[in-house]
Amino acid sequence: MYKGQKPVRNSVAPSRLQAGTILFMTVARKTDIGYFLKTGADEVFLHKNESHGPLDMNEEVEVFLYHDHENRLAATMDLPYVGMGEYGWLEVVDLSSKMGVFLDNGINKHLLVFIDDLPKLRDEWPRPGDRLLVALKQDKQGRMLAKPVTEQEVLQISVQADESMRNKNVEATVYKVIAAGAFLLTEDDHIMFIHRDEMTERMRLGQTVRCRVSFVREDGRLNGSMRERKEVQYGEDAEKLLRYMNNRDGAMPYTDKTDADIIQDKFQMSKSSFKRALGKLMKERKVEQVDGWTKVIKQED
Structure with a gap:
């Protein structure tokens, strides 16, 4: 759990x-x-269900203040995983298409990430079980909401990587999705970027993936890939194309001249990966290109 500051005992009673x-x-x-x-001069109610046992008159207790389900300010002795002025990873427990996603913050009432703070594309929304790196904020009515951390907050958390990380496999969680790819934070707090061409599936906010460090930048950030190293990937992609053709009577209407969007849609690989795999098969005399088609070369017995 990452925190901007630790909760402190109040030495002066707040006015509100x-x-x-x-x-x-x-x-x-x-x-x-x-x-x-x-x-x-302020009072707040603590329900017995939110107490950790019977309390005595004048007993001092540590509590967390929140708005209950009837929007009343209330207290609980269950302390949150993330409080105001802090940030950390919280698990997604529910989704609402009209409101946003709800997070488990360690108390009975779940924390909302409002729809405006989520990606516009619904398939980039987190799913239950995913984890979001969030901070708390208040709306105009003073109610608590969660919001994804800012880039500045991620920089405070992150650790620079060194060249020894190259080609290592790591676990990382998506904290930001953009058109070109996704930003992740690794288990060791390194910032990583994975370009969409290096993804084996479309990524979503809060998703944790196993990936490979493909490059270590001078600023200590990482470039990553969900694909195998090229020499391994070439072979896997080539086998994928060969299987596809063998299931279609040994031919397909796609060549190294086919548009990249069609290649991505049909084979979930980039145009450059497709051309490398095709080149490997042609070099090994397993396929040939004829009149806009790629055909398997029949091997003589």
Whole structure:
């Protein structure tokens, strides 16, 4: 868990209690269903379900303030994984097509990442079980929301990589998706960029993948790939094309002149990967190109 600051005990009573605050409060009154807690002139209610056991009058307890399901400011003794002024990884637990995604922040009420803070394309939204690197913010009504971390916050977390990382396999989680690819943070906090041509599938925010470091930049950032090293990938791509043709009577209407978009759609590989694989097969005299078609060369017995 990454945090911008640790929760601190309040030495001066705030003039206005706010959601997202962790503070110590004193039991001022008891009811059948809970306790009224006080700090300075302010009071807030702690339901028995949010207490870690019976409390005594004037007992001091540490609580987290949030808006309950009826939008009332309330207290819980369950402390959040991420508080105001902090940031960290939280798990996605639910999705709403109209509102956004909900995260588990360690308390009964889940934390919302509003739809405006998510990618415009729905297939780039995180799924339940994914993890988002977020900070907390408040809306105009003072309610807590989560938002993906900014690039500046990622820089505070990140660690520069050295050349020894090249060609290593790492686990990394997507924290930002753009048209050209995706930015990830590795398990060792290195920033990595994977271009869409180096993806084996379309990536989404919060997705964790196993990938290979293809290049270490001078600034300590990494370029990554979900593909095998070229000498391995050539062979796999070539076998994929050969299988495709053998399942179509030994031919396909695609050559090294075919448009890149068609290649990507049919084979989920870039035009350059397609040409390398095709070149390998032609060099090995396994295929030939004739009149806009690629055909398997029948081997003589």
